[in-house]
Amino acid sequence: MSSQSPPxxxxxxxxxxPAAAASASQPPLPPHALRAILNSITESVRNGxxxxxxxxxxxxxxxxxxxxxxxxxxxxxxxxxxxxxINYLTAIFVILAFSLLSHPFSLLLLLGLVCSWLFLFxxxxxxxxxxxxxxxxxxxxxxGILIVLSIFVVFLTSVGSLIISALLVGVGIVCxxxxxxxxxxxxxxDVPENANTSxxxxxxxSAASNVVSTAAPIVAAARV
Numbered sequence: 480m481s482s483q484s485p486p487x488x489x490x491x492x493x494x495x496x497p498a499a500a501a502s503a504s505q506p507p508l509p510p511h512a513l514r515a516i517l518n519s520i521t522e523s524v525r526n527g528x529x530x531x532x533x534x535x536x537x538x539x540x541x542x543x544x545x546x547x548x549x550x551x552x553x554x555x556x557x558x559x560x561x562x563x564x565i566n567y568l569t570a571i572f573v574i575l576a577f578s579l580l581s582h583p584f585s586l587l588l589l590l591g592l593v594c595s596w597l598f599l600f601x602x603x604x605x606x607x608x609x610x611x612x613x614x615x616x617x618x619x620x621x622x623g624i625l626i627v628l629s630i631f632v633v634f635l636t637s638v639g640s641l642i643i644s645a646l647l648v649g650v651g652i653v654c655x656x657x658x659x660x661x662x663x664x665x666x667x668x669d670v671p672e673n674a675n676t677s678x679x680x681x682x683x684x685s686a687a688s689n690v691v692s693t694a695a696p697i698v699a700a701a702r703v
Contacts, residue, residue, distance in 0.1 A: 531565040536665070543659050556657035562665045563657075571649035578645035585638045592632045600625055 536542075546552035560567060579586040599609060600621055609616040616624070633639040 527565055528569075531569065532563050534566075537563060537566055537656075539660075542661050542663075544661050546658055552658040555660065555662055556654055558662040558665070559657035559660050560653075562662065567653045567657075570653060571646065574649040574652070575642065575645045578641055582637065582641055585636070585641050588632050588636055588638050592629060592638075595628065596625055 546555055579589065600618075603609065609621050633642075
């Protein structure tokens with residue numbers, strides 16, 4: 480008697496859907512992404528502070544005098560800005576920080592807006608849609624909501640007026656100091672020729688480039 484061979488079961492090659500395969504192959508968002516960006520900003524700020532001028536030169540009473548004309552005041556502001564640009568920018572940031580700290584509600588609104596952009600859009604993985612109140616929002620809808628929220632917080636609350644007023648006060652103090660501080664005793668030959676570009680380019684330029692270079696692969700991995 481011949482034994483019967485066991486039946487051969489058909490084998491089906493189950494292929495993973497393209498969307499699931501892409502989602503599985505996508506690297507997870509690094510948990511240290513925010514820490515890496517903060518470290519990059521901190522390093523850039525530290526390098527910027529290393530270029531500041533001594534405080535004794537900034538408030539040297541013997542160097543203050545009344546400008547002879549508006550053109551003389553403008554020339555003084557330009558030269559003093561080239562020399563004290565880091566000190567001036569630091570003073571503006573201190574005034575802005577003091578204004579925000581003296582208005583806790585505006586500070587909380589601004590921090591909430593920044594956190595919303597970071598965690599709801601920039602650092603949110605593409606395979607994790609935003610779900611609020613049982614409704615799923617696409618990336619375009621999330622971006623639109625954040626833009627509307629930003630306009631509301633900046634222009635329809637006290638945050639915008641507080642920031643603008645603090646910046647105006649800071650720029651006014653900087654211009655007053657630059658107009659009455661005679662720059663004849665300053666070593667302006669040591670200042671680079673491209674130092675007159677802007678307040679932000681000298682101090683924030685390196686920070687922005689470092690943040691972009693650090694965040695670009697992280698954001699790209701999250702948005703793919």
